[in-house]
Amino acid sequence: MAIRCYRADLILPMDGPPIPKGVVQVDDDGTIVAVGGPSLAEDQPCTHYRGVLLPGFINAHCHLELSHMQDMIPTGTGLIPFIRDIIRKREASLEQIVERAQRADDAMWRDGIVAVGDISNVDHTAAVKKRSRLCYHTFVEVFDLWQPSNAEEEYRRAQALAEQFDQAPHKVSIVPHAPYSVSYALFRRIRSEHPNGLSLSMHNQETAAENEFFMRGTGALVEFYRELGIKIEAFEPTGKTSLQSILERDLLPVNGRVLLVHNTQTTRDDIRMAQAQLESVYWVSCPNANLYIENTLPHYRLFVEEGARMCIGTDSLASNWGLSIMEEVRTILRYQSYLDWQDVLRWATLHGAQALGMDDILGSLTLGKRPGLVHIDLDVDAPQPMKTYRSHQRIV
Numbered sequence: 001m002a003i004r005c006y007r008a009d010l011i012l013p014m015d016g017p018p019i020p021k022g023v024v025q026v027d028d029d030g031t032i033v034a035v036g037g038p039s040l041a042e043d044q045p046c047t048h049y050r051g052v053l054l055p056g057f058i059n060a061h062c063h064l065e066l067s068h069m070q071d072m073i074p075t076g077t078g079l080i081p082f083i084r085d086i087i088r089k090r091e092a093s094l095e096q097i098v099e100r101a102q103r104a105d106d107a108m109w110r111d112g113i114v115a116v117g118d119i120s121n122v123d124h125t126a127a128v129k130k131r132s133r134l135c136y137h138t139f140v141e142v143f144d145l146w147q148p149s150n151a152e153e154e155y156r157r158a159q160a161l162a163e164q165f166d167q168a169p170h171k172v173s174i175v176p177h178a179p180y181s182v183s184y185a186l187f188r189r190i191r192s193e194h195p196n197g198l199s200l201s202m203h204n205q206e207t208a209a210e211n212e213f214f215m216r217g218t219g220a221l222v223e224f225y226r227e228l229g230i231k232i233e234a235f236e237p238t239g240k241t242s243l244q245s246i247l248e249r250d251l252l253p254v255n256g257r258v259l260l261v262h263n264t265q266t267t268r269d270d271i272r273m274a275q276a277q278l279e280s281v282y283w284v285s286c287p288n289a290n291l292y293i294e295n296t297l298p299h300y301r302l303f304v305e306e307g308a309r310m311c312i313g314t315d316s317l318a319s320n321w322g323l324s325i326m327e328e329v330r331t332i333l334r335y336q337s338y339l340d341w342q343d344v345l346r347w348a349t350l351h352g353a354q355a356l357g358m359d360d361i362l363g364s365l366t367l368g369k370r371p372g373l374v375h376i377d378l379d380v381d382a383p384q385p386m387k388t389y390r391s392h393q394r395i396v
């Protein structure tokens, strides 16, 4: 078996301290066989890279099935106009949808992404995911637009859809879309059947209107329902934020991994309550999508201060300029340069793998894992290394 040897100014194993002038050795199928200091490379040829080597990225939130909507929706309009546009413009030929999804899947591979938490509302991407070199966790998403009488039917539709994505080594689970679109009855149905050990994901507090909807029963979401001609008689304002309303009613699985996505309007109290109640909650940030849709970003400082486990996602090509985790990392560090660049890279790798329950193979440069290997060309000794970013590439 041929062993390949790589060296860099800095190796970031992610499950341990950084290794200056470190070495990584991998076998033919990408399994890590050695990680350590410079002495590991003394008696063999070893390729040297300027900058860092780290495990492959995890994209914790994507909508592959919206890839054909790139450049179709204007930026900066806000979430509700954005959703209106998605509903109005998503129709396309299956051929075009599949072709664009395939292109997006290839682009993620080239970016150095190794696994994706991907939302599906329809089966269009099943074949692309099945043959992908990436590992997918498909979150089959349900909503009943606060019509509990439709909850059972929607859940059964999701069950049938989930079967189409149930193709090892990929994973699948049924998840709620967002607090403003899912009745408590449907939340309970999802929770009652959610298999232990599988991850669950939910869009959370992506717009101020979501909290307003729950706290006072007013605002743009009420307007949105009115426009659609949908009466939301089952809904009553709670006086609490959306997340606190959901947590108070015990609607999320407490033992499993729960991914909360976006969190731009999440408060310190929300974070504390979720972390007190849920055993493993992961906060997925999609900064470029937040800037694309609402020109806003989460309050990262709150999450760091509360010891929150952060992950990174791209959201869809309908709401982003590309599907690159590296670009998301660069955006976070551009606007929040007080954050530690190595911490943010850990969000992009190990935390994402843990959130998707894939950290047995992915997420860190650990002996026996097959995590992929990414090179980022930058100056590790600069005061803010990510500011010196030149390029990155997938090596394994």
Ligand SMILES: [Zn+2]
Pocket: 061, 062, 063, 119, 203, 261, 315, 316
């Ligand atoms: Zn999303």
